[in-house]
Amino acid sequence: MSRAMRSVVLLVAGLAVASSPLLAQSRRYREPRVRSETVDFDELNTSYDGRFTFVRLRYQSLEGFSGGGGYIRGDLKWDHDYPRAERNFVKILDELTAIGPYLRGGNILTVDDPELFKYPVAYLVEAGFWTLTPDEAESLRDYLLKGGFLIFDDFAGRQWFNFQERMRDVLPNGRLVELDASHPIFHSFFDIEALGHVHPYYGVKSVFYGIFEDNDPSKRLMVVVNYNNDIGESWEWSDMGFIPIELSNEAYKLGVNYIVYGMTH
Template identity: 30%
Template sequence: MSILSKTFLFFVIMLACSMVSAQQFAVLKYDGGGDWYSNPTAVPNLIEYCNDVLETSIQTQVDIVTPQSAQIFQYPFIHMTGHGNVVFDDQQIENLRKYLLSGGFLHIDDNYGMKPFLEKELVRLFPDLPLQELPASHPIFNSYKNFPQGLPKIHEHDGKRPQALGIFKDNRLLLLFTFESDLGDGWESPEVHNDPPEVRRKALDMGANIVKYVFTN
């Protein structure tokens, strides 16, 4: 191999490494009055956990993005949570759809009370792609740690079973909606909810499953 070829290969490798190390997550700030800012320590804690157990190189700083922003395309993984109303206007719907179809991923974790509002917006987002429950056999439940029963229960609300619901396009998971589980509460710092260590670990392990699945599929 010539010196020129070796030099070119070196810069290609360095560029690839810089792109991997530059990966960053974001939290979605949406309209409608829902508290999008819930669980402020959740995603940073999940990132630190993934960097530890999965040996990822995700930046611990988490940005805030809006659905209509051009910056949304910079993030491979966007998290959304809250307790109440969710509203997207037509521009936001179009931008979110483009983001998801171009390779982005949105994880929506119901912190309690989002579901009836969110479902209406998801129908607008993908009218031809139904929200469907992921079976316990889906690989997202064992990509890092095995959850043979599917999505774990972290916090009780209405006593309903936890569900992982997804929207797929050409067998790719574009969007994951976790309901009646409250993963984000489990990702929060220990003093926030005073969850036992085993409960937090369960939530973080499932979060690591999601991250690993998204980055390897």
């Protein structure tokens, strides 16, 4: 086992103790997220200061309401695993790399927010419930073509069909290509030699897809897709004993590799 791999095992095993102040903050931030209260994203987001900041994309879902600068808590889909997933993940990212991320979680942005162009990597979950307006599709297309990197996570089964339709809205000529373990994204920090991942709950085999610049696999990967997977779930509960440590380790390794790849391509 490499030194970096030993480090992530130890960090995940000790996350509950090492991050107790962080978890207290996480609980505090979760308090307003109830059905009867509106959350103001301006209060939750941090201003851009040059540091890597984890960005989660919000959208008008097929179930739930979001808009008006805030939201009323329901099952909004885009917020699954928030905020514990990003809070735990950036702690691991900080311990293992020299990226120096913002450590209190991350920002929540819409795909048509001009602020998005300040951040090289974005994360979107539950793509089976994702909706887009034409203006949002155009804005996300511009983000990707200008160097942005997008991670899709936490969707499975028939949810693929909605995801596929929305990606056609964003990149009409983009082709989804299945990735294997030889792609550089799986070696950008950790050497992930095999992709034998399974969904943490459904038990189905995960499949990884990508969309390349100009549909050329020798060029930059613009989008990575965790289909039949949910690495954010493993991040969220890695310190609580609900997820096997081996599964959390693999989820963290994928996440770190994605960020390093997105920051360097």
